[in-house]
Amino acid sequence: MSVTVRNNVNTSGCGPPLLFAHGFGCDQTMWRFVAPAFAERYRIVLFDLVGSGRSDLSAYSRTRHGTLHGHADDVIEICRELELHEVIFVGHSVSAMIGVLALLKEPTRFSKLVLIAPSPRYLDDADYRGGFSQEAIDGLLETLDSNYLGWSTAMAPVILGNPERPELGNELVNSFCRNDPAIARHFARVSFLCDHRAELPRVQVPTLVLQCSNDVIAPHFVGQYMERVMPNSKVCYMKASGHCPHLSDPEETVHAMRGFL
């Protein structure tokens, strides 16, 4: 199985490679408001994490993907197969740490990191305030069950026209919710129980951290922490609220990224 099929890799544009990695619960379609803004000057590389979107679900391994390192290895394999060098890695949520791990595995391959709403550890620990408790994780798993396995119709893929926003066209946009329920549960645990604080000080490349306001998943404390421990990093505090600024405020996100790139 080729890596590009396994991870459903899609590329466009030309220039230095800009590799976009989506977060937990989503797939590469979530970059649709942001990625096109860079297509003129960069080679855009989009992919789905194994187990998400239109990736090859049979390639999901409880062992390999039992830690974020497995996904980081996948990222490196994508870079090798596409012969990407001087990669600018843009990672959202849990994929921010996947990017950090990939960079530490092959430091020469990456030139910059853009980390959107990142967190090296979600659970609180002594004076570190990740913002999560075990209760949050249990509650999330139960909500996942209800929506994937229960009677909810939430996760049915839909094809929607956007009469108010015709530029989006008619597209199957709910593909990221077709995730396999068992994989979603496993990935949720892997994501929210990780702790990669120790790796952060080893990242030497210029790094931009986009910190949203009112983000329960990656609260302000975490953004400040990242800036403190990563030697070459800068935090941009955004007006955008929530956990997905590239969806809720693509303009602000593009603006912040352009300033950094």
Add this chain to the structure above:
Amino acid sequence: MGSDDTDLELRTLPEESLDELYELAPCGYLSIWPDGTVARVNHTLASWVGRSRHELVGKVRFPDLLTVGGQVYYETHVAPLLFMQGSVEQIAIDLRCVGRVASVLMSAVQKYDPKSGRTAYTRITLFDVSERRRYERELLHERRRAEQEAQARAEFAAMVSHEIRTPLSAIISVAELLEQSHPPEAQQRLVTLLSSSTHNLLCLVNDVLDYSKLESGKLTLHEQPVDLPSAMLELADLQRPRIDAQQVGLDVLVDERIPRWVYCDRVKLGQIITNLVGNAIKFTPQGFINVSAMVTELLPELVSVRFEVADTGVGIAPKLLSHVFERFTQSEQELQERRGTGLGLAISQKLVQLLGGQLVASSTEGHGSRFSFVLRLRRVAPDCA
């Protein structure tokens, strides 16, 4: 009758304002600004969460009304969906209410600013379905428990079968050595019996092991480029020694349009074809067995191939035909001769399903049987082969 109809038409509802409909509807209504802050909320929802409108509007974000697990789900699933598809329907999520957690179904729609095209606000409806969700949770809990038990049983069977194989291999070796030592004729018969019985036992144990691996989800696909036409011919050749012992002809037909290299799990495809041909040989005392692989759809990157094993043997009784893929289903003949495990076709079906197909059977008793399945295979790009 006529006067009744007139009465119905003349009936009027008591005065009911739109405000009342909004405020006292039996469901929660709210509108939120793009940053999540409550812009408007109805009385029903405010009373559920035990706060006044004054405390909510402009001060509280909608996600803050959810349980912590619900907040994470909202931010990772619901909000992205809303931004991308403009609406969500019937999301199951938990709301922190006075003295309880209410399970609600949330539907929402984005309202856009006509000039900028950006989200102006989001309109949300919440239905309290706590009782239904409690029932649903119990069902899910029981389902998970049943699945775990089934898996534990399958793992136990796999473990036991695996443990039996080691001493069994030793017994088989000993029987072979005995056979080679030219024992006296009286003992020769016993040694032959020993040898064939242990081989049968090994087949049985292997079947149980395969089946339990499939049941416990331990078997995974190992796709690699396969030269399909050659593989089909080789698989058929492996059966020749068994065929030659009977008065049976074996024909292999491979469609010329099949691309030479496709991605497939060769071992599992081989196991399926071997199982099916083995069955055909078993139930065809004389006649023909036809093995074929024909293209049903040819696309630039994909090819659909229909694999078929047909024989002119004894066929399958109609009442048995619908059960052939169930475990421990055996023909009268097999039962009488005490042969096989009744797992072969069940294993084949599971393997075909693992490869993304469905094994189907048709048969006319006395005239033969036909087993077929279609697989969609990815073609190997020419420069990769």
